[in-house]
Amino acid sequence: MIFPFFKKKKEKIEVPRFRVDLHSHFIPGIDDGSKSMEESLLLLKGMASLGYTKVITTPHIMADAYRNTPRSILEGLEGLREASREAGIDLTIEAAAEYYLDDGFEALLEKGDVLTLKGDYLLFETSYFAKPMQIEEMIFAIGSSGYKPMMAHPERYRYVKDPLEEYSRFKELGVFFQVNLNSFSGHYGKDAKAKADFLSQEGMIDFLGSDVHHKKQVDTLSDVFASDAYAAIFEKNRILNDTLL
Numbered sequence: 001m002i003f004p005f006f007k008k009k010k011e012k013i014e015v016p017r018f019r020v021d022l023h024s025h026f027i028p029g030i031d032d033g034s035k036s037m038e039e040s041l042l043l044l045k046g047m048a049s050l051g052y053t054k055v056i057t058t059p060h061i062m063a064d065a066y067r068n069t070p071r072s073i074l075e076g077l078e079g080l081r082e083a084s085r086e087a088g089i090d091l092t093i094e095a096a097a098e099y100y101l102d103d104g105f106e107a108l109l110e111k112g113d114v115l116t117l118k119g120d121y122l123l124f125e126t127s128y129f130a131k132p133m134q135i136e137e138m139i140f141a142i143g144s145s146g147y148k149p150m151m152a153h154p155e156r157y158r159y160v161k162d163p164l165e166e167y168s169r170f171k172e173l174g175v176f177f178q179v180n181l182n183s184f185s186g187h188y189g190k191d192a193k194a195k196a197d198f199l200s201q202e203g204m205i206d207f208l209g210s211d212v213h214h215k216k217q218v219d220t221l222s223d224v225f226a227s228d229a230y231a232a233i234f235e236k237n238r239i240l241n242d243t244l245l
């Protein structure tokens with residue numbers, strides 16, 4: 001007979017194994033993320049208490065919805081830094097952007113009017129349902145403009161029907177994959193979780209992001225950090241978050 005209480009309890013790590021988060025919506029009032037400075041401070045406090053030491057926040061830039069510019073984002077960043085300093089939050093805060101691949105994006109890229117992450121990574125997203133017709137051309141254009149294309153949450157695109165084939169093709173095109181941590185808990189549904197696990201098993205993940213828009217997405221992170229799926233990521237993937245320190 002086996003006495004279950006004699007079984008050694010598995011040790012769980014409940015903090016990230018890196019210090020930098022590179023995808024979030026902390027600047028208040030400029031996209032669908034934080035709605036007020038008060039909310040932003042709550043989110044930042046939560047990130048600091050999880051063990052992050054630096055966040056690179058990435059407001060949406062989308063021609064039809066969020067017409068942010070490097071200037072509006074950097075102004076917002078200044079306000080956020082000041083409020084965070086006054087609140088005594090111990091976090092380095094930087095900003096870049098999350099670019100939606102639309103016609104507006106091509107024009108910005110041509111002008112070189114883009115905000116990128118350290119290392120010249122350019123974070124981009126697409127529609128969840130329809131694969132952009134010109135996606136390969138746009139990825140190529142990002143590379144030929146001197147930036148490294150980083151796809152936000154590849155696991156969330158419903159148009160990916162053949163994960164091995166389609167993700168491998170993006171990798172051939174030089175795309176870095178930033179998977180959302182909360183995808184591993186099923187926060188975005190079964191399809192996103194299955195694809196996140198697939199990318200993890202295939203060793204295709206380069207960066208892990210919080211993509212925090214609101215408090216619940218901070219609160220669920222510690223459960224992700226304690227999960228087996230999270231521990232498994234580090235067996236097959238080389239996570240590059242701390243190259244952005």
Ligand SMILES: [Fe+2]
Binds near residue numbers: 023024025
């Ligand atoms: Fe995002």
